[in-house]
Amino acid sequence: MASSPELDWQCNKSLVQCLEYLFTSGLACDVTFIVGECRTRISAHRTILVCRSPVFYAMLEGSLAEKGEIIIPDISKKSFSLLLGYLYTDEIQLTVTTVMSVLSAARKYCVDQLVKICEEFLKSNISVENACLLLEQSYMFMEEKLETDCLRFIHDSREKVLQTSGFLELSDACVKSITESDNLAVNESTVYEALIRWSEAESCRQGLQLNDNNRRDVLGDILYTVRFPLMDATYFAREISFRDILTSEEISRIYRIGKNDMFNSHNFNIKRRHKPKPKRGQFDSISRFSRTRRARRYIWNSRSGSDSISFKSSEHVYFHGLLTYGAHEGSEKITIGVYREGGNTVYRGSHEITRSTYCKVVFDDVISVDHGETIDVVIHGGIHATAYGLDGKSRVEYQNALITFSNSTLYPCVCTNTSRGQIPGLLLSL
Incomplete structure (x- = not known):
């Protein structure tokens, strides 16, 4: 039963506001739906529905038009009300919990514009919390x-x-x-x-x-x-x-x-899962020193001729590059080598650093590092830097991975080790 109308519901109101009032008040309705498992009665106006949906037109005005109250058993009261509200006003407030049922109703009644709205909402609102x-x-x-x-x-x-x-x-x-x-x-x-x-x-x-x-x-x-x-x-x-x-x-x-990989695996899958492709330029900086000190005479003197460090990760990671301290002369070319266990060369390239406190040296190629694999990082010929690190951490947490640093055995270095020296950090992604 419609409620008593407000006296001024048409005055100084837009068309949308007047239509919304007609729907929410139930005034002058001429069709009633019995909706959902609870058989809730929802009233509406034929004229609005038939001009907005070809399915409602067939239901209400076509040759097979239904008479009397119309039963809608497969849509909830909430979703059907949201659908009708959109037909009256072109507006809808979607949530993650309602969007799917509204989308299903919009498809059923061929309300194509609402279908697009629901699809765009879903596309932009998937998150870790609601993906499941x-x-x-x-x-x-x-x-x-x-x-x-x-x-x-x-x-x-x-x-x-x-x-x-x-x-x-x-x-x-x-x-x-x-x-x-x-x-x-x-x-x-x-x-x-x-x-x-x-x-x-x-x-x-x-x-x-x-x-x-x-x-x-x-x-x-x-x-x-x-x-x-x-x-x-x-x-x-x-x-x-x-x-x-x-x-x-x-x-x-x-x-x-x-x-024995040839042994019958029975029900067990022995195919390795695909590793995600790394995205160039998307990485995090992992620092291994607690303190930084300016080098004596503002120059780091590498007596060994190289600076090196080893690391391994508890999870598969991608190695994008490393951090260095700034160059004493304003710019300097350095040669970086990356090696797997046994001395196999993964990367070797020349890079230029500036006088910034920290320089990000990004490799030409992204290096895939398996969990537990030891990687040696070497600055061949050392570096004339304005600073060096102290209080080095042998373990650094990176998201759900644990990065463990150790002294390089392939390219042992006196000056740079786990506790002090150069190569203050790594550029990694998972």
């Missing part, structure tokens, strides 16, 4: 494009999304779509730990006790999306081999795969 929610909704409403966009975002964000509460609330189908992908470039231990957390949440939802047998049961085939044969052997032995997540036969098989 949107993935679940895209799966529910069969929005394949959004599903692809969500999965791409999750793969790019990697372990950040796997650690959210939203991941724990996903359906098993959506969990599997994430963890089975070759594009999920994380350590297998990260995938395993995320699935264990999800299995515990799912066990609670099903009222099951938290034990390994139930974790295994709720995971089902999703467990095989963890590429156990590629997992760090020490981690596997310490965290998995003595649990009941895998059977003794499966554990034995994984050990045998590790020793």
Whole structure:
């Protein structure tokens, strides 16, 4: 039943304001919908609907027009009200929790402009916090494009999304779509730990006790999306081999795969996941000194003829370049070499530095560094710098990686080491 109209609802109002009042007040409505599972009554105006949607035109004025109250069982009251409000005003306030159902309704009633608005909202509002929610909704409403966009975002964000509460609330189908992908470039231990957390949440939802047998049961085939044969052997032995997540036969098989790549892998995937491509120019500076001191006579004297340091990372990283202290003469050319274990040359190039306090030396090529791999960085011939570092840190945290520095054994140097000297930092990305 319409409420009593305000006396001045038409005065000094725009067309949109008057139409909005007609809708929200229920004044002069001539069609009623029974909406959603709760069968909520929502009234509207035929003229507005038929001129905004070809589907509403067919429902209300076409040869097969429905008579009396119209039942809309598959759309919630909230979403249907938002749809009608847009038809009256060309305005809508979308949220992450409502956009998918509104998009589905807009598609159903061929409101093309609202479809575009919803798609743009989704494109610009996917985040670490809501990516899993949107993935679940895209799966529910069969929005394949959004599903692809969500999965791409999750793969790019990697372990950040796997650690959210939203991941724990996903359906098993959506969990599997994430963890089975070759594009999920994380350590297998990260995938395993995320699935264990999800299995515990799912066990609670099903009222099951938290034990390994139930974790295994709720995971089902999703467990095989963890590429156990590629997992760090020490981690596997310490965290998995003595649990009941895998059977003794499966554990034995994984050990045998590790020793012989030709051994039948059975259900276990032994294909390595794709590593994300690094983006040139997008990196972080990792500093290894706590203090900087001006060199005596403003010149760093490298008695060894070179400056060098070694590092390794607990996670796969990309090595973009290094930091140096500024040149004494205002500019100086230096030669930088980067070497893997055994002395294999990864990079060697000439670069010019200025007199700035710190100079960023960016390599011509981005270097991929596997976790646990030792890399030697050498400034051949040393550097005539105005400063040097003190109180060096042997370990520096970088996001979820631990960078460990050590003295170079390939190119040992007296002046530069883990505690003092040159090469104050690295340019890295994950």
